[in-house]
Amino acid sequence: MALSDRKKKILCSVVDGYIETANPVSSKDIQQRCLPDCSSATIRNELSALESMGYLVQPHVSAGRAPSAKAFRLYVDELMDNERLTDKEIELINTYFNHQIDSVEDMVESVAKVLTSITNYTSVVVKGHNNQERVDQIRLLKLADSALVVIVTDSSIYKDSFIDLPKNIDTKWVDRAEKWLNKIFSNHTFEQIANQGNIDNIISEDFAIYRTICSKVLAILIKMNSNSKYDVITEGADKIFEHPEYDDPQKAKSFISTIEHKEQLAELLSNKDGLAYSIKICEEDEHIPSGCSVVSASINLKDKTVGSAGVIGPVRMNYKKVLSVLDHINKLLDDIISNDSGDDEQV
Amino acid sequence: MALSDRKKKILCSVVDGYIETANPVSSKDIQQRCLPDCSSATIRNELSALESMGYLVQPHVSAGRAPSAKAFRLYVDELMDNERLTDKEIELINTYFNHQIDSVEDMVESVAKVLTSITNYTSVVVKGHNNQERVDQIRLLKLADSALVVIVTDSSIYKDSFIDLPKNIDTKWVDRAEKWLNKIFSNHTFEQIANQGNIDNIISEDFAIYRTICSKVLAILIKMNSNSKYDVITEGADKIFEHPEYDDPQKAKSFISTIEHKEQLAELLSNKDGLAYSIKICEEDEHIPSGCSVVSASINLKDKTVGSAGVIGPVRMNYKKVLSVLDHINKLLDDIISNDSGDDEQV
DNA sequence: AATTAGCACTCTTACTGCTCGATTGCTAGC
DNA sequence: GCTAGCAATCGAGCAGTAAGAGTGCTAATT
Numbered sequence: 001m002a003l004s005d006r007k008k009k010i011l012c013s014v015v016d017g018y019i020e021t022a023n024p025v026s027s028k029d030i031q032q033r034c035l036p037d038c039s040s041a042t043i044r045n046e047l048s049a050l051e052s053m054g055y056l057v058q059p060h061v062s063a064g065r066a067p068s069a070k071a072f073r074l075y076v077d078e079l080m081d082n083e084r085l086t087d088k089e090i091e092l093i094n095t096y097f098n099h100q101i102d103s104v105e106d107m108v109e110s111v112a113k114v115l116t117s118i119t120n121y122t123s124v125v126v127k128g129h130n131n132q133e134r135v136d137q138i139r140l141l142k143l144a145d146s147a148l149v150v151i152v153t154d155s156s157i158y159k160d161s162f163i164d165l166p167k168n169i170d171t172k173w174v175d176r177a178e179k180w181l182n183k184i185f186s187n188h189t190f191e192q193i194a195n196q197g198n199i200d201n202i203i204s205e206d207f208a209i210y211r212t213i214c215s216k217v218l219a220i221l222i223k224m225n226s227n228s229k230y231d232v233i234t235e236g237a238d239k240i241f242e243h244p245e246y247d248d249p250q251k252a253k254s255f256i257s258t259i260e261h262k263e264q265l266a267e268l269l270s271n272k273d274g275l276a277y278s279i280k281i282c283e284e285d286e287h288i289p290s291g292c293s294v295v296s297a298s299i300n301l302k303d304k305t306v307g308s309a310g311v312i313g314p315v316r317m318n319y320k321k322v323l324s325v326l327d328h329i330n331k332l333l334d335d336i337i338s339n340d341s342g343d344d345e346q347v
Numbered sequence: 348m349a350l351s352d353r354k355k356k357i358l359c360s361v362v363d364g365y366i367e368t369a370n371p372v373s374s375k376d377i378q379q380r381c382l383p384d385c386s387s388a389t390i391r392n393e394l395s396a397l398e399s400m401g402y403l404v405q406p407h408v409s410a411g412r413a414p415s416a417k418a419f420r421l422y423v424d425e426l427m428d429n430e431r432l433t434d435k436e437i438e439l440i441n442t443y444f445n446h447q448i449d450s451v452e453d454m455v456e457s458v459a460k461v462l463t464s465i466t467n468y469t470s471v472v473v474k475g476h477n478n479q480e481r482v483d484q485i486r487l488l489k490l491a492d493s494a495l496v497v498i499v500t501d502s503s504i505y506k507d508s509f510i511d512l513p514k515n516i517d518t519k520w521v522d523r524a525e526k527w528l529n530k531i532f533s534n535h536t537f538e539q540i541a542n543q544g545n546i547d548n549i550i551s552e553d554f555a556i557y558r559t560i561c562s563k564v565l566a567i568l569i570k571m572n573s574n575s576k577y578d579v580i581t582e583g584a585d586k587i588f589e590h591p592e593y594d595d596p597q598k599a600k601s602f603i604s605t606i607e608h609k610e611q612l613a614e615l616l617s618n619k620d621g622l623a624y625s626i627k628i629c630e631e632d633e634h635i636p637s638g639c640s641v642v643s644a645s646i647n648l649k650d651k652t653v654g655s656a657g658v659i660g661p662v663r664m665n666y667k668k669v670l671s672v673l674d675h676i677n678k679l680l681d682d683i684i685s686n687d688s689g690d691d692e693q694v
Numbered sequence: 695a696a697t698t699a700g701c702a703c704t705c706t707t708a709c710t711g712c713t714c715g716a717t718t719g720c721t722a723g724c
Numbered sequence: 725g726c727t728a729g730c731a732a733t734c735g736a737g738c739a740g741t742a743a744g745a746g747t748g749c750t751a752a753t754t
Contacts (some may be wrong), residue, residue, distance in 0.1 A: 026717060039727050044718065062717045062734045105507075141488050143499055148506060152490060157504050159495060160452075237584070237607055241600035252599060253588035260584055386698050391747065409705045409746045456751060 009034060010046050011055055012079040015067045019316055022244050024064035061064070069283045069315060072293070076279050076319050081319035085328060089118055093325070097332055104128075104156065104306065108233060111299070111309050111329060116236030118325050121313035122259060124296075126269045127231035128307045130257060138181045138217065142174045149220060153190075155304045158224065163216045180210045181217055194225035231307070232262040233271075245291070245314045258292065259312065269296045269308045277323060281315055293317045297326040301325050301337050356381060357393050357400055359426040362414045366663055369591050371411035401451060416630045416662060419640070423626050423666050430667035432675060436465055440672070444679055451475075451503065451653065455580060458646065458656050463583030465672050468660035471643075473616045474578035475503055475654045481536050485528045485564065489521045496567060500537075502651045505571065510563045527557045528564055538567070541572035578654070579609040579616075581663060592638070592661045605639065606659065616643045617657045624670060628662055640664045644673040648684050 003011070013034045017025040027040040027047060035043060047065050050056045056065040067075070085093075096114040101107050108125045115123035117304070139150040147165050151158040165174070185193060237259055246252045259265060271278040280294040295317065296310025309329070311322055350358070360381045364372040374387040376395060382390060394412050397403045402421070403412040414422070432440075443461040450455050457470045462470035486497040494512050499507040512521070532540060584606055593599045606612060618625040627641040642664065643657025656676070658669055 024717095028717085039731090040717095041719095041727055042725085045726090048719080058718085060717095061719090061732085061735055063714090064717070137490075139488055139490070141486055141495075141497055143484075143486070143497075143504070148488075148497060148504070150488060150490075150495060155489050155492070157495070235607075239606040241596050241603070247596050249588050249594050249596070249599065252596065253585050256588070256603065257585040262581075371746095375746080385747095388698055388700095388748095389696085392697085405747085407705055408703085408748090409744085411746065497741080 006035075007046055007050060008079060010043060011050055011067070011071060012063055012075065014047075014050075014056065015071055015075045015079070018066055019318055022316060024059060024066045026064035029064065066285050069281050071332075072281050072315055072319075076281075080320055083324050085321075085324050089325075093118060093328060095330065097336060101336065107333070108307070108309075109235075111333075112233055112235035114329065115137065115309060115311055115325060116239060117316070119311050120239055120242055120323070121311035121317065122237050122239050123235045123297075123309065123311050124259070124265055124269055124294075125233050125309040126266045126307050132189050132191065134187065135185050135193070135221070136187075138144060138178065138185055139175050140178045140181070142169075142171060147174065149217060151221070151224070155301070155306055161220045163213065163220070165213075177213050179209050181214060185217070185221065190221060190225040194222045232266045234259050234265070240313065243314045243316070243318065251291070255292065265312075268294045268312070269310055271296060271298055271308060277326065278310075279319065283315075291315055295319060295320075295322045295326070297330060299333065300330065301333065335337075350459070352398060354383075354393055355426060356435065357390060358397055358414070358418060359422065361394075361397075361403065361412055362422045364428070365413050366665055369663060371406060373411035376411065379497065414615070416628050419628050419662055419666075422519060423628075427667055430671050432671050436672075437675065440465060440675060444683060445452060450682065454680070455567045455654070455656075456582075458680075459580055459582035461676065462656060462658055462672060463586060464664070466658050466669050467586055467589055468658035468664065468669070469581060469583045469586050470656065470658050471579065471606070471612055471616055471641075472646075473613045473654050474580075479536050479538065481534065482532050482540070482568070483534075485525065485532055487521050487525045487528070488533065489490050489516075489518060494521065496564060498568070498571070502648070502653055508567045510560065510567070512560075524557050524560050528561060531561060537568060537572040541569045569611040579613045581606050581612070590661045590663070592663065602639065612659075615641045615659070616657055618643060618655055619646055624673065625657075626666065630662075638662055640666075642666060642669045642673070646680065647677065648680065 010030055013030045017029055017033060027043040030043050031038060031040050031049075047056060050071075051058060051065065053067055055071040057068050058065055087138060093114050094236045096110050096117075101110065104127060108127055112123045112125045115121075115125075133156065134154045136152045136154055139152070141150065142150040144163065144164050145165055145167060148159065149161045149163055151161075236255060240246045240252060240255050246255060269278075277295070277297050282292050282294075291314065292312055293315045294310055294312045296308050298305045298308045300306065309326065311317075357377055360377050361372045364380060366375055374390040377390050377394075378385060378387050394403060398405060398412065402415055402418040404415050405412055410633050440461050443464075448457065451474060451595075455474055459470045459472045462468075462472075480503065481501045483499045483501055486499070488495040488497065489512065492512055492514060495506065496508045496510055498508075549664050584603060587593045587599060587602050593602060615627060616625075619683065624642070624644050628639075629639050638661065639659055640662045641657055641659045643655050645652045645655045647653065658664075
């Protein structure tokens with residue numbers, strides 16, 4: 001059943017008011033806020049209707065109305081208007097990107113910091129691992145009896161894996177092994193490599209001496225395809241205490257636990273339908289995070305998605321503001337990348 | 348003024364009782380706990396004396412006594428006896444180290460997890476960076492127009508820095524540069540290199556073509572000498588809510604803020620006088636973390652200090668238990684390292 | 695001189711009852 | 725369909741009370 005324009009206006013006003021004050025909104029508040037030509041009694045009738053439709057809840061009989069999760073959902077999908085950032089805010093955001101950004105880590109950290117400082121919510125940034133990432137080259141750096149494996153992809157560089165080498169091997173051998181690795185793995189996506197599965201499907205009998213090293217690298221690549229755990233960072237966990245819904249230690253604990261579980265957090269930030277933005281509103285009784293909302297956007301560098309960034313906080317979140325900030329950051333990153341292209345290829 | 352044996356016994360009992368129950372301890376409690384042959388009135392007299400000496404505080408007139416920071420200090424330094432871990436606890440600790448540990452990161456993570464799970468406090472692990480670390484070799488891995496700089500030291504491997512290379516340089520040039528870098532920097536400690544300061548002191552005019560690359564690497568090494576920020580991990584931040592002193596949202600916020608500031612946290616864990624263990628007890632009114640205690644131990648692999656690990660929590664902390672756990676973990680790491688020496692040289 | 699029993703005193707906590715203010719739902723009339 | 729007016733409901737805050745915990749002090753005892 002579609003809502004009348006007046007109902008929409010009232011509902012929107014309840015949500016805005018509730019976001020602003022954290023208190024249930026009364027019929028009188030709404031009258032003053034957006035409907036001075038209606039009496040409070042009329043508004044009360046509308047509120048009562050909205051409540052029975054499931055959009056509003058009343059903590060007790062002599063309190064105003066608070067929006068339900070359903071109302072927030074409608075609000076973010078249809079009712080909410082845009083908010084422009086103030087000049088001051090834009091300036092503050094810019095200062096965070098003024099310094100030389102010389103790695104993805106740097107960028108990720110700046111995004112996390114600016115998000116939390118402007119929005120006043122805990123920020124979360126998930127680095128990368130779109131499984132469509134394509135291996136560009138694989139390099140081996142020999143060190144004593146082991147080698148550092150460096151995997152260069154079309155959007156990133158991974159350099160956290162070591163493998164053992166056979167004893168008393170010389171540099172030439174390593175160079176040849178490197179060649180083979182590139183022959184086998186270059187120009188394939190992580191997903192393709194992982195799905196290929198067994199090493200026997202990949203390397204023929206002839207090259208048996210490189211078989212061991214290839215299978216070790218394959219194991220690393222397969223792990224990369226599934227792993228995202230170590231690429232989640234959060235910033236501003238303490239911001240949660242600024243919001244009265246987390247005055248209750250139980251709630252606060254549950255929130256802090258949620259952001260400690262990085263894998264689940266990455267899951268929450270993920271955006272499977274490929275939209276630019278994702279807004280998740282979780283009701284109290286759902287399984288993972290009790291009464292949180294998560295607003296996130298994918299982060300793009302040169303038209304490639306390298307991760308996502310967002311905030312996690314109370315359902316009573318200032319969605320407008322958060323979306324504006326995410327939008328601005330994405331535009332800013334675009335500018336930074338296109339302005340000094342070339343020598344930051346490692347990003 | 349030295350305390351009589353009975354005063355010590357009473358003080359110890361107050362601390363133990365307070366650690367156990369989180370409530371002020373009464374004269375009657377102490378009588379039952381450790382002095383059944385004294386009357387509660389006698390104990391009251393002693394308590395009164397201990398209070399005027401600054402060891403005890405009384406929240407209000409009809410409450411028992413709680414230990415002051417001074418009392419905790421004396422307790423950990425002199426009064427406390429040892430606690431043996433239960434078989435169950437030892438078994439639980441062992442399970443955390445059962446799997447293959449194939450990097451320092453892995454080890455650090457396991458230590459953090461086991462610490463928080465056994466002690467029920469938030470754990471903190473700081474990786475490395477003892478400034479006496481000695482550069483073993485420096486490697487350059489050429490990638491397009493930049494190179495990954497890998498620094499191998501006597502206790503670790505660093506591989507998170509990139510430098511730009513001059514355009515259209517070939518591999519030979521990079522190899523020669525690498526040789527020069529090793530000639531200049533190998534066998535020096537981070538501290539020595541950082542103190543040498545200017546590049547002019549290090550490289551003579553003759554090798555001016557490698558001057559730029561050397562000074563870039565020098566900048567990285569200097570940064571390493573000062574930087575410890577990214578090597579701090581925490582686990583179990585939510586544990587703080589298990590302790591009643593953090594029921595107050597203000598306190599909880601302050602705690603969460605403290606563990607968000609990784610640099611300061613590293614500072615707190617640091618152990619400058621070179622002792623195996625360090626116990627810091629911070630009074631409410633001190634500057635950094637309000638009302639926290641930090642218990643930490645240095646982590647040694649093959650007689651080299653590679654970092655420190657500990658817990659942070661309320662001043663009313665179970666110091667005995669924490670120390671036992673730290674001790675056990677250190678012994679366990681010793682065993683692990685000496686059992687499979689050799690092929691984990693990258694650790 | 696140290697210890698103890700006894701008692702008065704103080705302070706916290708929990709509960710109760712009360713009032714005031716906010717807000718609603720309902721009804722009757724416009 | 726809208727509105728004015730009114731009774732009803734509930735929470736927040738405050739004062740008062742009673743119970744309980746634990747102390748400090750004093751005088752008597754060892």
